[in-house]
Amino acid sequence: MTMERLRAAMRAEKWQLDYLFDLSFQAWIVHIGVVTAVFGIFAVTWPDETWPFVWYAAISLLSILLALLARRYIHDRPADEAAAQPYGIAHTALTTLVGIVWGLGAFGAATGAFQYLLVYSLALGGTVLGAVSSQHALPRSCFISIWTSVPLLAAAHLFHNPGLFGTAIMVMILLYGGVVSILAIRMLRFMRTNVLLTRSLDARLAELTKMAGELEDARHEAVEANYSKSRFLAHASHDLRQPVHAIGLFTACLRDLRLGTEAMQHVNSIDNAARSVSRLLGSLLDISRLDVALIVPQPERMALGDFLHGIVRQNANVADESGCDLELESTDLWVNTDPTLLSAMIQNILSNALKYAPGSKVRIAVSHDATGCAEIAIADNGPGISDDDLPHIFDEFYRVDDEGARKTEGLGLGLAIVQRLAGLMGLDVAIDSGADRGTTLRIGGLHIVEAGSVSVSRAHREHPLTGLNVCVID
Template sequence: MLRERLHAFGSAEKWQLDYLFDLSFQAWLVHIGVVTATMALLVYAWPGETWPWVWYAAICSFSVALAVLAWHYTHDRPEDDAAARPYGVAHSVLTFFVGMSWGLGAFGAATGDFHYLLVYSLALGGTALAAVSSQHALPRSCFISLWTSVPLLGLAHLYHDPGLGGVAVMVMMLLYGGVLSILSFRLLRFMTANVMLTRSLDAKLGEITEMAAELEDARREAVEANLSKSRFLAHASHDLRQPVHAIGLFTACLRDLRLDPEARQHVASIDNAARSVSRLLGSLLDISRLDVGGIVPQPERISLDDVLRGIGRQNADALRESGGDLVVEPAGTWVSADPALLSTMIQNLISNALKYARGATVRIRVRLDGEHHAVLEISDDGPGIAEADLRHIFDEFYRAGNDAHHKEEGLGLGLAIVRRLGGLMGLDVGIDSAEGRGTTIRIAGLPVVEPGAISVPRAHRQHPLTGLAVCVIDDDPDVLAATATLLRRWGCEVMEFTSLPEEAVGCDAVVSDFDLGGSLDGFGIVARIREMEGWNVPAAILTGRSEPETLMHLARSGIPFLRKPAHPAELRALLTGFALGDEVQEDDAAIS
């Protein structure tokens, strides 16, 4: 400990010298002022004496030298400890001469009256205290300044009064020097701790800054990865949906042929496999779009009865295959919600019920929760869900542990998508189920609004699709052939094109792909055909795109659209609406 203190006393780091010399220039100018006032007193007390002038010249010379040294240091600002060390040594040497000058001057003052010596003592004591405040960063200079002046001042008092009074004053002077020395050590210790803390904080700040830069780089990489993922999904969605869509259309054509039972079974197997691929692909793309924030709710005023009727039409074939029944209790309730997202939620819940509760009755009812909100309940009387599975039932890729669930194809994403879509729209999705008692899922928090206008149907045709002239446009030959073959099986007169027809073809409806690989997309094709035909030809757009901007654009266009792979029943229902002259609801056509 003693060795460390002696080392600290004899050496100094650059930060100590920086602090010392930053204060020194002004301090030594003030010191010269104090010396000048003291010299005036000495000249007044000892007129005609030479020694006050010699004392003044010596102490002023050393003070000016110290001020110049401080000025050079602050302007040159040494770069390291080695370059700064000579300045510290010069400071200590000059401080020694200043202290000695003050101490020797005290003996001159002791030759006169006591009150002159007392005033000189006050001046010296003040400069000693000032030395502690300005030089404690360099303890060597501080101690030299104190112990070359204060002890000599004590001896001067003893010289003035050799008796007991002089001894007492000398002892007091020594105690004063000791107190100032202790104060100097404490100031240095506090200052050193402050510097160490500052360095530690600077180091931590540097680490935090570096970590922040790394996190920012990681964030940028994540954003770029999400954008790449979104772009991949946009292209993969279209490319993967095309062949699955064609398979579904071809199998629908095969079902209408007079096939033997074995062939019909094969066709049914192919169709089921295509539907499974379609559902799995749709779930993966939906959950991926949710992950990258690609879905933004667009609430509208909608009739729940209309939405549920459309979903009932879409699930007619699935209900027949599962042997189940769908009961929708009309409520006449209008709410504010995104029709596409709400329909997707309901469709996922119905699909789950038909898949895992085959032969069960699925019941949909709407009830009011207070004056301003409605609750949509989808229930079935199937086998129910075990309590152990309920707490995980909304987790992604989770499937219930019973054998009945594992026999069905799926990824365990349907309910996860339902809850996440509900969260996007501010809805609360809850479940109530028990083994052997069926399942009820509630979508709560739907804002109730005033009813809107309901469209009035036009006159109906006697045979909806028979003779309906449909212009089909798709740049994929396989999809074009499959669509045309299916429509002809339904009795439609089909005109096939891979791009915009050159002239009016006299069509009653248009079915166009969205991405046609040319300068015109599906919107442009429909607009040009309507212009050539001279009337607002009913049209539907088929798309394999999944990015939110395109889907939002389609939803706002006023043209019904189907997501590939579209089920033939959905396309048939849409064309039937065109043939009957009904106003097709976008919400019914946009969910697939």
């Protein structure tokens, strides 16, 4: 068990070797500089001795080999741990030799005066710290370089001074070796923790990236499904309106016949039901066309007063049937907007007012502000909308849950269409309402223009088929 733990501790992972060799080249170049400085002192002190030159040549050669090893590793950058292990083994072997040469050199320095041994000790102590800082990622190289040099340095001091003073220095040097070894262990533990944390974060990031991709795919599928639904509704609503229109034509023909009172009541009921279905299909068609971006605003100059008078005339009969008093405040403003889409917005608002506030006073007024924009306000003094329902009033298919609303036909799309059209045209829609105090809807942001000739309406522009005869066969 102990040998297994020792082997596991001495084994190097690839990330340890990557970190080691990324720092090694510069570290060994600095090491050669330190060795050269020490050799300069020894060469002057012992000019006739051979050992300083041998020591310098050996340790310089080993430093150069270690620097080249680091350069080769960085250049090759092994792909896996198996390919990186030979580099780690070579590094450990070379650092072992460096530690031994440093330790043996201490005995050469011990043959001279104490100050030379002290200089050598300081150089070796700094080198040991450098080994801890640059080699702690590979603990076997770090510990071998420490414990092949430091004990020999301690023995050299005892050799220089066998007495109490030398013994004390030897003990302190060995303690120094223990301290730097503990420092190396702590640095390695800190580094391992950072690596584990980085791997955990990378794994979490990969998981989140995968989830984000899946969510994006799901969102894309949902958007496509929504577009498919909208296209289906648009086509289905359009196709269903044809038989409904045919029913209206048949009821018109039946009115021309001499029918009895009871039969005429049935015809009127059929006609009213057909109109209701047509309005519902129209709302579905409008919201579907907005979903698939088939509606493109085509603004033109128009007299706002004449435009609103036309809408009031169109709704006069419905207002009479609901017992509402429909009023219009005259205006001479001209605006530049899409009359068809603006008409659809106002028609939806008026339809709600006439349906949900029967017997009330409905007033249409126009105002303008200093920014050059007009605002249309449509107000009624009906039952109003509660504070609970007001935040959802523009939601699609939302209807107020009360008895009056349940008795009234509709899908809850009218105000949703108004808001969507407003966004499409760059207009603002606001609502002010409350229980038992009526409702006011405002359409703002209509750009005022100078009065002038009316733009040719799209309905009256010359069509490519103008002047041709059309034969309809039923």
